[in-house]
Amino acid sequence: KNSQIGGNSAKATSGINAVTDSPDSIDLFIKDTQAASHNKSDPVLVEILARESKNAIDFLHQYLPQNRRLSETTQCGGHSVSRTHRFPANPDGSPVPVGFTIVSALKSKVESQPNIQILLNSTVTQLLLHPKETNRVNGVQITQKIQGNQDVKFISVRASAVILTTGGYCASQELLEKVCPRFALLPTTNGAWATGDGIQLVQPMNGATHDLEYVQVHPTGFLNLKNINSRSTMLAPEALRGCGAVLISPKNGDRFADELSPRDVLTEAIFQHGKSLKQWLIELKSYEESDLVHLNAQEGEQEIVVAYLVLSEKTATQFGLGSVSFYEKVGVLTQFPNISAASDHFKLPNLMSTLNTYGEKPLERFGKKYAPNSDSYRAENLERNFIGIITPTLHYSNGGIRMSKDGQLLGVNGDPIVGLYAAGEVTAGVHGANRLAGNSLLECVVYGRISARNAANQIHQKD
Helix, strand or coil, X not given: CCCCCCHHHHHCCCCEECCCCCCCCHHHHHHHHHHHCCCXXXXXXXXXXXHXXXXXXXXXXXXXCCCCCCCEEECCCCCCCCCXXXXXXXXXXXXCCHHHHHHHHHHHHHHCCCCCXXXXXXXXXXXXXXXXXXXXXXXXXXXXXXXXXXXXXXXXXXXXXXXXXXXXXXXXXXXHHHHCHHHCCCCECCCCCCCCHHHHHHHHHCECEECCCCEEEEEEEECCHHHCCCCECEECCHHHHHCCCEEECCCCCCCCCCCCCCHHHHHHHHHHHCEEXXXXXXXXXXXXXXXXXXXXXXXXXCCCEEEXXXXXXXXXXXXXXXXXXXXXXXXXXXXXXXXXXXHHHHCCCCHHHHHHHHHHCCCCCCCCCCCXXXXXXXXXHCCCEEEEEEEEEEEEECCEEEECCCCEEEECCCCEEEEEEECCCCEECCCCCCCCCCHHHHHHHHHHHHHHHXXXXXXXXXX
16 A cells, blocks of 8 residues: 555554563453453453463564574563563664664565566555355555656455555554444644555445444554644653653642553553643643634533653663664653753653652552663653653554454454455454553564464365
8 A cells, every 4th residue: 555565564663562571461461461351351262362472472483593593672661561572773783773673684584586566556446256255355456656757556466365454543543433432633743544444344344343443542653743733643652661760740749640551541541641732731821712713622522632652771771872862852851850840841840759659669659560660760860861751642442343363354244255455553353442561562463473374274175
């Protein structure tokens, strides 16, 4: 569809989950995933996800460069233990992006295969059906843009098996207003390509959609004051909070939640304790109210709110100073020489007291059980720090098309659509009402491999 492959997977930053060492276990991973989903995920699909998680990492290591191992782990929100795998930083401290590095390695492998052709700038417009069986897919119809002009080329590809990996719909204003109108005003971390194409493709054959109303709002997207009118935001990765970043309310300068709560729980806390973006901008005297009409929420819509994300130097170092420097460069993190300078800048006179209290008694409030680098927020340790302005941001489509344990898509009658498989965000069932951080890349690998094996078997049987 685009000029490059990878979609939102190439933008993934927090990592990929896997059960590799004690004290983690398959059962604990399943428990965490089900709890995050509010017990609305498919237990069969979740068990497969957990049991295949280590194999997924081993599979990726076959194709990643030898100097790229997913050897570092972080404990992200909703996890009982540290199991979200990332790449260590480069020797110079610069970050190694998780999603982009994985996608690039797999892309190189695919491009080296003489019998595989990648079509770019190409959109699948229709699933072709078998002439005698209405429940059997027999290929795809493609529209391809011709580079350098406005012409298009129409291509029909016949195949006895098709795998949909078209992603979600968090960039489709039209679809969001239908299935999840409360969050339609919010910005999104998704690329413009995430428009629910797969859902539209299966409608003519009565594909079973499920849980479309469960759209995940990531609690922390960076707000960039240089481009306040953009609907697109940069993710403030969960790993930042997994390394100890602290959330502060602009209303009173206090903490208001366990920063490692499940995403939906933390998002609702920010909605409650954050400040209206419109009000915040007016108070800064940087905008007139007439300039911010587009931020007015309609009845039933959630308004855009902001809060502050604070990183001590120790937190920033563990996350990766190279990444932090990048966020500074693009204008979403600001560095302060000490906490007093930050307090003055944001007009939060009690910021020092709030952070020192947390540093001394990190587990005292909000049921917090894990507080990495909390000692670095004590008054005697608070020197250089970094602060970003965050806002809850549309991030992931938990719902999609129903999928079997074999990766086959299902019709509304519950029967598999013959020849049609899928993997990733286009499907429904793995995440329920809320996705656990680090499970999106894992789902792509686990169910991508399952669907590919079963699709290949079907093609061989057909031959």
